[in-house]
Amino acid sequence: MTPQDFFQVMAPLPPGGHAGIDALLAEMCWPGQPGRAHPANPLIPFGDFPNLHFARLLVIDDPTLADRAGTGLPTAEPAYLALLGSCDGTADAMLAALAEGAAPGLRALFRQCGLAPDADVFTWLRAHAVRPATGYVNWVGRTVAQVREEALLHRLLVAAVPAASGKADCVAARAAIIAAVKVHAPTLTPEAPTPMGWLHKNRESFWLPLLAFIVALVLVVPRLWLPLLIGLALFAYVLRRRERADPVIAPQTSAAEIARRSAYEDHDVTNAFSAIGSLKPGRFRLWLTIAVLWGVNWTTRHIFTKGRLARVGTIHFARWVLIDDNRRLFFASDYDGPLETYMDDFINKVSFGLNAVFSNGIGWPRTDWLVLGGARDEQVFKRFLRYHQCITQVHYKAYPGLTTYDLARNARLRQGYQARSMTEVEARTWLAAI
Amino acid sequence: MARGDLIAPIAVSDTGDIQALVTAGFGSLTAACFLMLRVAEATAAKAWLAGVQVATVADLGKDKPPLTQVVQVALTSDGLAALGLDPAIIAQFAPEFVRGLARDASRSRRLGDVGDSAPAHWHWGSGDRTPHLAVLLYASDAGALTALEAATEAGLGGGFSIVTRLHTANFAGREPFGFMDGISQPSLDWQGRHQPGSDHYANTIAAGEVLIGYPNEYGRIADRPLLPGEHTLPAAIDDPGWGDLGRNGSYLVHRELAQDVRGFWRWVGREAPDAALPLAEAMVGRRIDGQPLAGLATHAIAGEPRPDSNGFTYDADRDGMICPHGGHIRRSNPRNGDFPVPPRNIFERAADILGLRGKPEADAIASARFHRLLRRGREYGQWLDREAALDQDAPDPQSGINFLCLGASIGRQFEFVQGAWCESAKFGGGSGESDPLLGSRAPFPDEQATDGFTRGCPAGRRLRHDGVPRFVTVKGGAYFLLPGVKALRFIAS
């Protein structure tokens, strides 16, 4: 199995350095489809990189810094030009491939950020790379190559459906369809072996925290239950006090501005969401954020690896990145459907998870006990989201038109195609999926 | 109570301030006409608005004489601006309403208003043919309507110019394809008894899902313009010192949808020569007489006046073998509760919340309660029987629906249902299909087809139809506010 990774390069823009960049980014997109990257655009021909699932470029210019007034936090932070994406294999390998295959374009894009003409592009990209605190992959191990092969298989299966007409039962129908597809001998590359290093690390990251937890439960809790209880009570007290006092800041984005942003959305079934905000000042919120992000990361690594993040099944990739010495949190995701459906899922299905992370950010709708309330305040939450959103100026997707459900279905079809035999019921389900 | 707090359901008391369309489709008033107006001269227009008598919910009580004619008034955001309402106040209405239905290409794209349905081709609703005002007229028969229309137009003075008059037809409860319509509607919790949220699909929804200014299914009041100390307006429920310009009003979505009746019946006839009607019924998701498809209505649901025709969910048909997932009524109201399968105990509930139970694809659609529409449409054009439609010489009946629906959130209700459910080729985790009645069939993205339709067939297999033509074309439309009476007078002042 080939694991996926997240790469992200962020370089501060000089003051006023925006304008030229915006025009360059616009040129990378399909005409008439702002934000939708052309796979063969001359700056970064994304389509040439077979390991690249998604990529995006945007200027991260935080519109909400003024909300820090009175918090003691600096009211100025750099604006960044960011290049980020998700890939098969390691982030470093992807950056190396990009540096190799798109050096002139990268130089043009990052020139204003200090990428000197004689500098080594890869070294420079690496020097400006950041790692997400938490990353989510819809289906760990599903590669771009696999997605494309299985999509082709699906098309062949659909085309072969007439071969099944007149067959008495589903088993016979399946056999007829498979025979018709076999003629085309579709490539279905077997799964690559899982890199040993990744496997070890993955096991470790699963067991060590669990072990530590059990040890703590057995050894520490019985002895130190009183201080722990006091600690917990203190935590609850501080949390509640802050939850009641922290201001909610979620001004309405004007209808015209929402319309401007919508122009970048819904050119494919998958959209990009990018947002930035500041953490609330103080160590309490910082450590809470780090702890929660660590916890979420454990679940995305070990539990939510097959098709959904808690109840949300429409996210391909998502990341949470702490930047600027942990003063700000950047969030990016690739999700299926219009923004309205995404917000709907956020509110109705995973408000608790969002609250746990983002209520540590300035302005989040009021929570109770960290996980309740918050995003459930529909209108305030929607305003907050739009307020913190950054336009994703360039968004690339390696498999246009396919949703996470399409990908999962195609994978099931492939399994059924390769299965030696099937019962009548299994065959019926398989046929229905075509 | 402060702004932003959770608000318990409360009874709706000021029925005299709510336009009657919120509770009634005026079925007994079989003649109707919709006037689309633009403000020509603001002072005269306001004078007319200040005096116009609109029927209210209070006029509909059981002890009241039946209405013989009804006038309802709705305004677009352009209309509010033309009447001189402060732009800073208008900006506090929902952004979809502020922008309007036709102004943004991205909205048109999401709603499927592309190709022949693009606003550029509309005969009303875009550019300088965007109405400012809709005056909805209902009367007991054609004669009475003509008189009402004449009287109304005569009364307008010099305040307005007429963009268009949309006449309607009465097909005795059927829409132009011939199906019984107007059967399934959400019922509003007027008494303030309903606790929002449920594991099971229920038909009752919070009043605030339709009426602006009341707590909705989230237990919140949606954004709307609040004016400090404006006592001519109803007080804001969550902040009584403020006048609430939205309260007792509702957003009214109006779309003129032309139906290709001949094309519809000819296509199903070609596609299923021996069983055209069953195919058509699968596309709608109901029998032509309005009854649920056989085998669906196995158990009743809460709050249903007509249990046999509407008392069903799709729980007994999860794989869509009876009613296709893509059928019109299943797309526009999937009838599910908050969880894919109602949890039986707290452990199952916890597992559900964490996404550890069931399959992701079974949870693609949830919580239908946030996406209900109160439909108030009227048919128009000539009646053409489905047998007659097959006749090569059958005339084009030029018919369709003036689709009207009410709701307190255009984005979460109409646009969601139209865009993310009906028009989307990916509804419910599916692929390659849009609403068999409404879909624009525009390939998306790039050249990928959206014109399929899949249904179950008796052998337990599925039947896929490709190349379903476009049957419905948008000819006009707008987003209106159907204001409360006090709000209407405030706007006129």
Ligand code: HEM
């Ligand atoms: C010309 C276009 C249309 C036709 C011919 C049509 C036809 C029908 C029919 C025959 C029914 C079943 C009767 C009933 O349950 O009341 C129905 C139900 C429904 N339609 Fe449409 N419709 C059209 C447009 C729309 C549009 C544009 C929407 C919203 C986006 C919509 C939303 C609904 C809803 C919500 C229901 C009720 C579903 C339920 O609760 O089970 N319809 N329609």
